[in-house]
Amino acid sequence: MARFPSYAPEFRIEIDGREIPPALRGCVSRISYTDGIQGADRVEITVANQDLRWLDHPLLQTDNGLTLALGYAPDPLEKVFTGEITGITASFPDGGMPRLTIVAHDFLHRLTTGTRNRSFMLDIPTIGQFPLPDPAVVSLVAATGLLIPEPDPVGAALSFFLLLAAYAIDADQAKRGVRVQNEQSDFDFLATVAKDNGWDFSIDHTRQPQGSVLRFRFPLSDLEPAVQLAWGRSLIDYTPRLTTVGQVAAVQCRIWIAAIKTEIVVQLGWDFDRAAFDLQIFPGLDEFVDPELGPRSRDVLTVSGGGPALAPKTLLSELLPRLNNRLTGSGSAVGNLSIKAGRVIDLQGLGEQFSGLYRITSATHTIDGGGFRTSFETRKEIWFGGIPTPRGLGGLARVNGQRIG
Template sequence: MARFPAYAPEYRIEIDGEPIPPALRGCVSRISHTDGIQGADRVEISVANPDLRWLDHPLLQVDNGFTLALGYAPDPLERVFVGEITGINASFPNGGMPTLTIVAHDFLQRLTIGTKDRGFMLNLPAIGHFPLPDALVTSLVSATNLLVPLNDPVGAALSFLTLVMAYAVSPLEAKKGVRLQQAESDFDFLSRIAKDNGWEMYIDHTQEPQGSVLRFQFLVQDYAPSVGLAWGQSLSEFTPRLTTVGQVLGVSARVWLPSIKTEVVVILSWDYDRAAFDLRIFPGLGALEGVVGPAEARKLLTVEAVGPATMPKKLLSELLPRLNNRLTGSGSTVGNLAVKAGRVIDLQGLGDQFSGLYRITSATHTIDGGGFKTSFEARKEVWFGSIPTPKGVGGLARVNGQGIG
């Protein structure tokens, strides 16, 4: 009979750079780590508190540094979280064991503190105020919060290209693209820029220095799956959700071009046959129905008039979420750290419609009395339908380099 290696879930918690004492480790009953591509990553630690021995303990205080590593013994553990304690919740039940819940967030939560009023522009001779590229704006704001910006090269290049094109079409309109932060937190401001460019913003704990790298990732060009799971084998369960609510064929806007004194209709849509974006420009004469026909016009989302400087980003930010939220789902598997937010997962054994590549939007890794479990939320992005499953992925999940089926 074939023998399979036995895996024992293991973890390491450090507070202010030091491993927690054995007495505290012995009282830990549950660990939950959630990472996502929206908002700060979060860790919750449940601690038994007999005789209130951990209440008011100096280790368990807000603002203390906190790191978490997970994995399986005897393999090396992977440090999955670097942040700080942000909350302590206590429970004093009637007749039961008192408990503490330690809550930690990554450094992205620092961006939510306070609001600012400022603009990001260059003062050029004979031109005046000119907008800074969005990749530079995100870098400046990240640096002021002691975070290291990591801009995706493709996304940054596209953002800069749209700015150059806007200036070529209409310098006056391009000036309206100056980024203004008005009574906004840095988190809300950066989130708005990320949405406009089709980026996801999150702390990338796989990059050095861990916990301090703020990533702006353009997901359109990231297709390679990090893990493959098959239902009935490595995929414990999966619940897909398919909806047409809020779905549109494309997004349209009317744009006035001052340089040629002409209004045009711009339509950005997704071509399912070619698996590519389709950008069309028509003279802005009459109603939209007269430009593309009544049938197509009913399936287009019309956004408010924008200038050439902001039009491409406006259309993209409205279309992308609608394309990618048509098919979503949630699932679970045995504890697997290859399941991370932002990565691609290959799901098999779910039929033609629900199998294939998905983007992981959040992942939760839990160690408790039931062992090590990973649950996740995912979305089937529209371009995944035209991408064949890479050979060799199949239904094999991998944990620290070892295959489990």
């Protein structure tokens, strides 16, 4: 028997654990769901409010739990969102149909309320204060917000490596690199830690318990394409944006080591031939610096490292966004739930320069009178270029030319 064509969009909305009544479902004129790699995912539902029948309905109140499932009939629907109603907007037009717009966010939005003052360290006898590794820091913050933290192994390994590098440079200074949350919301603090490590973070609605798993992803942990689209067939349109503004070959900083009264230069770059981070450490004297940099010196960005404890992560947080935002783009396709923020998409039919693998940074799925469609934003990451694909941890980083991992 032939399989039914997937052209009939379908949705299911549950509020406070119950599917909405058929009368309310029949008044839904538009559904939009947006996910991203930074910030809370968002659902927006537009309801025709004839005779104001839904204006004060108990289901449509803030703080009520809301789940959304999308797909095509007659296939099973995929639950794509679990969160709670955070806002309601009423529209009373002149001569038109009154409408309600219900907005819901996932549980990550709870971390945006209030601020905290705290530090993250271990007080070890005979050693003193020892900074907690960042994977442990984000796990503690997520847990206080009743979220289940899930740092990915590659990102955690690189974070530990950078901490060890700081201790190798100056152990006493590294001990002072304790993370301090000072008058910041938990969300803003997590965003700072994530940026320092090159992580993306978001709620993973595919994991159980749904809506509660907060994933921290380092891009190298996921390199396989989840979906392939070709222009003229499955890809409706795509607009790439290529810029060289702000691009650098490496980022470096100068650090004064008080214990040995010496200035050193720490430089982090990306080795395209070996598909590895390249960490260089050498004396901060011109006769050493100039030969090391060679003709690349004009493409090296010098930043303030903030001391030995913070320098490696400062370099990473400056380098990765610059490299990964050289080629970005936006596109759209017929509704496709395989297109999710954080996944890899393979775009074909766009010529040699613009075809290939991209990271999806946000995706919006919309069902309305025009059917089911998906729009998305992408970035071309450095490991998606014409270089060997990294596998696991092998060759992830080199220090002064020697491979680590």
